[in-house]
Amino acid sequence: MNPLSTFKYIKNNISKALPVLISMMVSVLLIYLFSLVSKSTSEMANLMDTNLFRKYTIVSSNNEELIPKDYFDKITKDNNVGNIVPLISEPGYLHYNGIFGGMSIAVLNIYEKDISQVITTLNVKLTEGSIPRLNKNEIIIPKKYALQNKFKIGDYIGSEISSSYAIKGKFKVSGITDGPVMLALISSNNGAIPRDTVINHSILFSVKDIKDKNLINYLSKNTPKNVLIMDYYSESKQIDKMLDSMNALSYMLNMIIILVLCISLGNLNYINFLNRKYEFGVLSAIGYKKSALYFKLWKENSTVCLLGYIGGILLSTLVAFILNLTVLYPNGKFIPMWSISGAIIALFIPIFVSFLSLIAPIKELRKTDPLDVIGGVI
Amino acid sequence: MKPLSALSYSKNNKKKLITSTISILVAVSFLYVLQTFVKSLGDSMYELNVNPYKNHMTIQSIEKDKPVPDNILTMLKDNPNVENIMPFVAYQTRYRIPGCFTNASILGIRPEDIDYVMKKHSIILKEGRLPLENHKEVALDYRVSKNKKVKLGDKIGNSIDKDDTLNGEYTVVGIVEGNDFLSFMPYNTTITVANTNDTIVVQKSILVFPKVSKVSEVDNLLLSFPKKEVAVMTLSENIKSYNEVASTMSTLDMICMLAVIVMVISVGSSKYVQFFSRKQELGILNAMGYTKKELMKKAFWEVLIINLLGFILGVIFGWLSSILINDGAFGAIGAVSVHFSSKGFFMALYVPLFTTLFTLIPVNRMISKLDPIVMIEGI
Amino acid sequence: MLFKVENLNLIYDMGKEIQTYALRNINLSLEGNRLIGIMGPSGSGKSSLLYSLAGLKIPSSGTISYKDMKFKELSISKSTELRRKDFGFIFQRHFLIDYMTVLDNVLTPINDNSMKAKEKALGLLKKLGIEHLAGKKPHQLSGGQRQKAAIARALINDPKVIFGDEITASLDHSSAREVMKLLDEYKNNALVIIVTHDASILDNADDIINIWDGAITSIKKKGMEGYNESAINL
Numbered sequence: 001m002n003p004l005s006t007f008k009y010i011k012n013n014i015s016k017a018l019p020v021l022i023s024m025m026v027s028v029l030l031i032y033l034f035s036l037v038s039k040s041t042s043e044m045a046n047l048m049d050t051n052l053f054r055k056y057t058i059v060s061s062n063n064e065e066l067i068p069k070d071y072f073d074k075i076t077k078d079n080n081v082g083n084i085v086p087l088i089s090e091p092g093y094l095h096y097n098g099i100f101g102g103m104s105i106a107v108l109n110i111y112e113k114d115i116s117q118v119i120t121t122l123n124v125k126l127t128e129g130s131i132p133r134l135n136k137n138e139i140i141i142p143k144k145y146a147l148q149n150k151f152k153i154g155d156y157i158g159s160e161i162s163s164s165y166a167i168k169g170k171f172k173v174s175g176i177t178d179g180p181v182m183l184a185l186i187s188s189n190n191g192a193i194p195r196d197t198v199i200n201h202s203i204l205f206s207v208k209d210i211k212d213k214n215l216i217n218y219l220s221k222n223t224p225k226n227v228l229i230m231d232y233y234s235e236s237k238q239i240d241k242m243l244d245s246m247n248a249l250s251y252m253l254n255m256i257i258i259l260v261l262c263i264s265l266g267n268l269n270y271i272n273f274l275n276r277k278y279e280f281g282v283l284s285a286i287g288y289k290k291s292a293l294y295f296k297l298w299k300e301n302s303t304v305c306l307l308g309y310i311g312g313i314l315l316s317t318l319v320a321f322i323l324n325l326t327v328l329y330p331n332g333k334f335i336p337m338w339s340i341s342g343a344i345i346a347l348f349i350p351i352f353v354s355f356l357s358l359i360a361p362i363k364e365l366r367k368t369d370p371l372d373v374i375g376g377v378i
Numbered sequence: 379m380k381p382l383s384a385l386s387y388s389k390n391n392k393k394k395l396i397t398s399t400i401s402i403l404v405a406v407s408f409l410y411v412l413q414t415f416v417k418s419l420g421d422s423m424y425e426l427n428v429n430p431y432k433n434h435m436t437i438q439s440i441e442k443d444k445p446v447p448d449n450i451l452t453m454l455k456d457n458p459n460v461e462n463i464m465p466f467v468a469y470q471t472r473y474r475i476p477g478c479f480t481n482a483s484i485l486g487i488r489p490e491d492i493d494y495v496m497k498k499h500s501i502i503l504k505e506g507r508l509p510l511e512n513h514k515e516v517a518l519d520y521r522v523s524k525n526k527k528v529k530l531g532d533k534i535g536n537s538i539d540k541d542d543t544l545n546g547e548y549t550v551v552g553i554v555e556g557n558d559f560l561s562f563m564p565y566n567t568t569i570t571v572a573n574t575n576d577t578i579v580v581q582k583s584i585l586v587f588p589k590v591s592k593v594s595e596v597d598n599l600l601l602s603f604p605k606k607e608v609a610v611m612t613l614s615e616n617i618k619s620y621n622e623v624a625s626t627m628s629t630l631d632m633i634c635m636l637a638v639i640v641m642v643i644s645v646g647s648s649k650y651v652q653f654f655s656r657k658q659e660l661g662i663l664n665a666m667g668y669t670k671k672e673l674m675k676k677a678f679w680e681v682l683i684i685n686l687l688g689f690i691l692g693v694i695f696g697w698l699s700s701i702l703i704n705d706g707a708f709g710a711i712g713a714v715s716v717h718f719s720s721k722g723f724f725m726a727l728y729v730p731l732f733t734t735l736f737t738l739i740p741v742n743r744m745i746s747k748l749d750p751i752v753m754i755e756g757i
Numbered sequence: 758m759l760f761k762v763e764n765l766n767l768i769y770d771m772g773k774e775i776q777t778y779a780l781r782n783i784n785l786s787l788e789g790n791r792l793i794g795i796m797g798p799s800g801s802g803k804s805s806l807l808y809s810l811a812g813l814k815i816p817s818s819g820t821i822s823y824k825d826m827k828f829k830e831l832s833i834s835k836s837t838e839l840r841r842k843d844f845g846f847i848f849q850r851h852f853l854i855d856y857m858t859v860l861d862n863v864l865t866p867i868n869d870n871s872m873k874a875k876e877k878a879l880g881l882l883k884k885l886g887i888e889h890l891a892g893k894k895p896h897q898l899s900g901g902q903r904q905k906a907a908i909a910r911a912l913i914n915d916p917k918v919i920f921g922d923e924i925t926a927s928l929d930h931s932s933a934r935e936v937m938k939l940l941d942e943y944k945n946n947a948l949v950i951i952v953t954h955d956a957s958i959l960d961n962a963d964d965i966i967n968i969w970d971g972a973i974t975s976i977k978k979k980g981m982e983g984y985n986e987s988a989i990n991l
Contacts, residue, residue, distance in 0.1 A: 026644075030636045099629050162605075263404075267652070271648075272651065662854075
């Protein structure tokens with residue numbers, strides 16, 4: 001190592017670099033962990049909402065009137081439409097506690113013979129038990145929900161068990177599913193409504209290519225008054241709106257941390273620099289240009305900040321791993337171990353701090369006259 | 379001012395005082411604003427979801443086509459703690475609060491019952507009129523109308539706004555004012571034929587009004603009814619589900635604590651290093667005859683002044699910011715905007731408290747190890 | 758007897774193979790209000806003796822008593838209090854606190870900002886010829902002016918003993934004479950002990966202790982032959 005190299009400085013001044021390193025590490029831990037938590041929330045929102053609509057679009061009438069025939073024909077005749085499943089009703093939802101608040105798992109009521117096709121299209125697997133039988137008050141629930149509420153096959157859910165359930169009646173858990181969509185399904189047609197009637201009133205239709213917006217654009221533009229559409233684009237827009245406030249909090253937190261760090265580490269760096277004034281004065285006197293000295297100062301500062309950043313990312317990953325293993329997975333929750341956007345947002349901290357916290361020391365270095373230093377005035 | 383007093387030090391080191399104070403001010407105000415924001419969210423949810431149940435409770439038949447069993451109705455009518463029961467229809471309409479989707483209740487009430495219901499909930503008609511029977515009309519709570527940005531004559535429902543949880547299309551004919559976020563529609567006895575997208579099924583439901591100060595008795599009565607036959611919503615159940623949701627706010631508390639730790643470490647480190655650079659000064663004072671206890675006292679007061687100043691200014695700034703932010707995010711959309719939060723105050727207090735501790739512990743160690751001779755001889 | 762030193766030894770690197778005697782077998786009695794000089798070359802132990810007498814250095818063996826109080830029997834806080842009340846220090850480097858004005862620096866030992874104290878401080882600064890710099894900060898002063906401010910600081914609490922360590926090292930000749938003239942006045946009210954290697958400033962000293970290699974080689978009284986010779990010549 002060259003005598004004036006950055007690593008030599010850090011190696012010989014660990015006690016001075018440590019406060020900056022630790023501050024940086026803990027700040028990055030906070031921001032990155034928060035971004036992992038945010039990512040978990042948005043992934044849960046996908047699991048519970050948008051992923052369903054990547055594969056299926058729901059079209060239904062909001063009153064006794066049927067879906068107008070021409071509108072309905074447009075759907076059935078479109079090439080981008082796969083299977084069409086009649087939707088008997090949407091009897092409620094199941095409440096799931098996410099990391100950042102409660103979420104709703106949709107409960108759909110469809111005919112028993114359509115259930116296998118639906119879960120296959122959604123890439124959801126029945127990991128335990130069996131699909132619900134028609135009119136037997138049975139329900140299949142997602143694995144994470146089952147874990148959170150400690151449900152197993154044979155347990156009961158519904159308002160008859162507790163009024164905290166937003167689904168009326170009493171349903172026996174007949175199966176547990178796992179996959180990219182968290183959805184609960186029942187098969188209940190006590191009114192014996194014919195399939196043809198239901199299919200003209202409310203349907204789920206599978207979409208072959210979600211990027212092909214032709215049908216959706218038509219359906220959205222020409223929607224009859226009594227028809228409701230729930231498609232991928234409108235649902236993801238809603239979810240984005242909900243996640244907006246979390247993103248806003250993340251940016252605000254980031255900015256506050258950067259501000260606090262810039263001021264306090266700036267202070268710290270200034271004091272550390274004052275103790276090295278003699279060193280820099282001498283270097284300047286023996287022939288190092290001021291620009292080289294500014295660069296040396298910045299390199300040392302940014303290296304410490306970067307090391308803190310790396311330490312913070314590693315520590316966050318470790319914390320996420322431990323949290324997942326001990327607390328979250330057993331309760332049907334999770335935090336992802338990695339988030340590129342989170343890492344980039346957290347990177348702003350060492351970048352800004354390494355520059356801004358050097359303003360005061362560099363100002364001081366600029367007005368340092370090497371003669372004053374070597375002449376013993378300072 | 380005595381030359382060695384903390385005030386004298388502050389006066390002579392204004393720049394250091396300002397930079398240290400700003401760090402603490404920012405940390406304190408951020409934590410305070412965050413807590414008031416969260417409280418605004420929580421209080422809005424509480425008023426929206428729990429408040430209505432302070433004056434009424436509901437009971438619905440489990441089975442779609444069947445009304446509430448007669449024996450249950452009789453028990454309610456005969457109960458001395460129940461003041462009144464009446465049929466109603468439960469509707470909901472989307473109510474937007476930052477960070478979550480929730481719904482406000484709309485009660486479908488018969489014309490002969492509406493005055494009673496409004497009186498019990500201390501609701502008055504502010505503008506327009508009440509909805510007429512058999513008309514697709516609604517009288518909205520003023521905060522709900524603010525949230526939806528609608529006025530008299532406008533329409534609401536998922537035929538107008540896709541995201542609304544209210545099926546169909548209803549004209550706003552009146553604006554009501556009360557504490558319970560309740561709106562009113564005409565009473566309808568429509569039973570669903572095929573399916574609907576309602577999350578609350580439109581069927582015969584009963585509103586139960588307890589007598590004054592008999593709320594818990596009626597609460598217990600409703601909870602005692604067989605769950606196979608009826609689904610009840612009481613005040614205690616509502617508070618329970620609200621608390622379950624509110625418990626997830628602990629994630630935000632964890633974030634706050636982490637933020638406190640970050641700020642304490644960074645601000646505390648810079649304060650400690652500042653003292654470290656004054657080792658010579660402290661050593662010479664010790665040589666001159668100031669005891670280590672006196673030096674520690676001096677350090678304590680200097681650190682305290684900065685932290686106290688930062689805290690006070692931070693709380694003031696935080697309070698002002700929370701007025702601005704929460705009024706904009708919540709007040710403007712008809713939700714509850716909180717400006718004062720004791721939890722926010724105490725959480726923000728952690729910053730100066732732990733920063734003082736984090737600074738003084740190593741400073742104390744440094745002072746106790748101080749050897750004036752080392753300073754004098756420049757070793 | 759103001760100071761009594763018995764069999765004083767100050768050893769560095771005790772317990773190691775090579776031990777360094779900063780002071781060896783010092784026996785001394787100092788009393789009265791007088792000016793005492795301690796002379797010797799660099800590394801002879803003169804500053805060690807000075808700071809041992811001040812209670813700042815703890816001897817490896819032997820005793821030092823001040824007014825019949827043995828330093829080793831005093832608690833740390835008691836000996837610190839003693840320094841504050843009875844002693845005044847003029848160090849080799851000025852050690853002024855750089856964020857304080859000259860006036861505040863002078864008032865530091867008594868930590869008093871009353872009018873009476875300020876007047877006293879200004880009086881001292883006037884005697885040293887730097888009254889006009891009372892409101893300035895140390896970095897605005899020359900080296901000599903800083904040292905004069907440090908001298909004023911040492912005198913503000915009317916010390917009974919004044920310890921000076923190479924106090925004229927950073928002063929020009931005429932300033933050095935001014936300072937020594939002032940200390941000469943103080944010797945009527947206090948015991949002034951000055952460490953120096955410059956014999957010329959000790960013209961008015963009552964006693965000169967010559968020290969060499971940690972041991973006292975001679976103590977000359979005023980008027981004695983060889984009084985003002987440097988220890989090296991002995």
